[in-house]
Amino acid sequence: CCCPSSGISLVLGLHRRSCASTGTLEVKGPLSFWGGGRVNPLDTKKAEPVYEPATGRVLCDMVPCGPDEVEQAVKNAHAAYLKWSKLAGMERARVMLEAARIIREQRDEIAKVEVINNGKSITEARVDIDVAWQCIEYYAGLAGTLSGQHIQLPGGSFAYTRREPLGVCVGIGAWNYPFQIAAWKSAPALACGNAMVFKPSPMTPVTAVMLAEIYAQAGVPEGLFNVVQGGAETGSLLCHHPMVAKVSFTGSVPTGKKIMEMSAKGVKPVTLELGGKSPLIIFKDSELENAVKGALMANFLSQGEVCCNGTRVFVQREIMPQFLEEVVKRTKAIPVGDPLLDGTRMGALISRPHLERVLGFISEAKKQGAKVLCGGEPFVPSDSKLKGGYFMTPCVLDNCRDDMTCVKEEIFGPVMSVLPFDTEEEVIERANNTTFGLAAGVFTRDVARAHRVAENLQAGTCFINNYNISPVEVPFGGYKMSGFGRENGQVTIEYYSQLKTVVVEMGDVESLF
Ligand SMILES: NC(=O)C1=CN([C@@H]2O[C@H](COP(=O)(O)OP(=O)(O)OC[C@H]3O[C@@H](n4cnc5c(N)ncnc54)[C@H](O)[C@@H]3O)[C@@H](O)[C@H]2O)C=CC1
Numbered sequence: 001c002c003c004p005s006s007g008i009s010l011v012l013g014l015h016r017r018s019c020a021s022t023g024t025l026e027v028k029g030p031l032s033f034w035g036g037g038r039v040n041p042l043d044t045k046k047a048e049p050v051y052e053p054a055t056g057r058v059l060c061d062m063v064p065c066g067p068d069e070v071e072q073a074v075k076n077a078h079a080a081y082l083k084w085s086k087l088a089g090m091e092r093a094r095v096m097l098e099a100a101r102i103i104r105e106q107r108d109e110i111a112k113v114e115v116i117n118n119g120k121s122i123t124e125a126r127v128d129i130d131v132a133w134q135c136i137e138y139y140a141g142l143a144g145t146l147s148g149q150h151i152q153l154p155g156g157s158f159a160y161t162r163r164e165p166l167g168v169c170v171g172i173g174a175w176n177y178p179f180q181i182a183a184w185k186s187a188p189a190l191a192c193g194n195a196m197v198f199k200p201s202p203m204t205p206v207t208a209v210m211l212a213e214i215y216a217q218a219g220v221p222e223g224l225f226n227v228v229q230g231g232a233e234t235g236s237l238l239c240h241h242p243m244v245a246k247v248s249f250t251g252s253v254p255t256g257k258k259i260m261e262m263s264a265k266g267v268k269p270v271t272l273e274l275g276g277k278s279p280l281i282i283f284k285d286s287e288l289e290n291a292v293k294g295a296l297m298a299n300f301l302s303q304g305e306v307c308c309n310g311t312r313v314f315v316q317r318e319i320m321p322q323f324l325e326e327v328v329k330r331t332k333a334i335p336v337g338d339p340l341l342d343g344t345r346m347g348a349l350i351s352r353p354h355l356e357r358v359l360g361f362i363s364e365a366k367k368q369g370a371k372v373l374c375g376g377e378p379f380v381p382s383d384s385k386l387k388g389g390y391f392m393t394p395c396v397l398d399n400c401r402d403d404m405t406c407v408k409e410e411i412f413g414p415v416m417s418v419l420p421f422d423t424e425e426e427v428i429e430r431a432n433n434t435t436f437g438l439a440a441g442v443f444t445r446d447v448a449r450a451h452r453v454a455e456n457l458q459a460g461t462c463f464i465n466n467y468n469i470s471p472v473e474v475p476f477g478g479y480k481m482s483g484f485g486r487e488n489g490q491v492t493i494e495y496y497s498q499l500k501t502v503v504v505e506m507g508d509v510e511s512l513f
């Protein structure tokens, strides 16, 4: 077998007929996890098939957790929280660093399973797993720094503040970055002394449980990080549960609104990482090759299934011909195919209905007057095992206008819409003319212009002369309907902890009565 750490597959309940390659992995073990181990589902009648996007075959079943199972997971989490929250930050850090180390060691194996369940290329999945362990390492580093403040009051009295955890936090994930999302939510939660119950997307249930096993192996108390499987029903049981203190969600705007409504009933704080329709602005003085590379990075990672993608590419009119020629040349050269091959740069979309939805956006764009410069077609790779996969060719749309559906709505596929502009003032207004505000980008050599544009763009992240890089030290989150709260960076500690003020009287009580 070519996989050095083949032992992990047995630990994780994954059975292979041969070394993990596309079309061969079998996932056998249960996918929910609490009480320190995988848990068999209660009601297998509700099982739903999970597909391997590259082949279209059924990879495994996902059995949703019902009320009793959610109850058990939350209770386990609460018991673990009581122990974990009493540890010093440095003690929690040590366990988290061990978890990060194990992920690093098993990185290639986890990346493979992620590819098989999600469809993205192995090159990208390896980066995703690296970002996951870096995130856990980063918050391990912050765990020991959590502290309060001492405030002197009159007469020798004083107050101090304690940064305390919230309790049981719920994480609800999307299917585009399954393992990374679980790490982005659990790392700050655990660093602050909370426990977590995580629900992955029903389409990508396979890797979250690997993270649960790794945390357990690293030595967290039993029940600290739990995985419950399921869709909307299971998610809503979690949001309504009275023992849940906080909900952190990644997904679509309509579901985000529901999460907020449900959490409001229990006055629970929420973090919402929602969709986007982000602008990327390319000025005529840009270094063109970098701008073109930036546009590809802004549109084609994970088959375009990325919330912060810069899908509205505004190009200053004077350089439009050169830009289009170069961007089309490079887009046509993207190798689409078997996502487990090192040479592949674009894999399969998440599901057949999603592929059809994305192709539907392209048909609609054509009807509304857009011109397809390349791609936008279903793609059938020559390898026979990939015939049933959900592939398409990456697409560049020209002749776009701001009022077209492809320019207004989140497509969540490899579709770039290119729009000409003339002036800085005009492009800022058009870029901001959306209900979303997750990210934005600007390419220019003019330093003053770059910062002025970044200041005026309504977005949670503005990239200057690059796009879609997201180091874990840097806060990530949205403006407007792209959500609120942040993930990554120091600030996220605020979203997973609360401040207690302790007021100490050193003299006598001066009563007004
Ligand atoms: N911002 C982002 O990163 C993402 C945006 N999307 C957008 O959303 C579209 C639909 O994708 P979906 O996976 O269906 O997104 P979704 O927002 O419906 O689902 C995301 C997560 O929320 C859970 N969920 C759904 N309904 C729920 C409810 N009522 N209560 C609690 N949890 C609930 C799902 O099971 C999943 O784990 C995509 O085509 C894309 O446009 C999807 C995934 C990620």
Ligand SMILES: C[N+](C)(C)CCCC(=O)O
Pocket (backbone or CB within 6 Å): 176, 177, 250, 301, 305, 306, 307, 308, 468, 469, 470
């Ligand atoms: C890793 N990055 C920045 C490309 C995307 C992360 C946000 C998402 O979940 O879509």
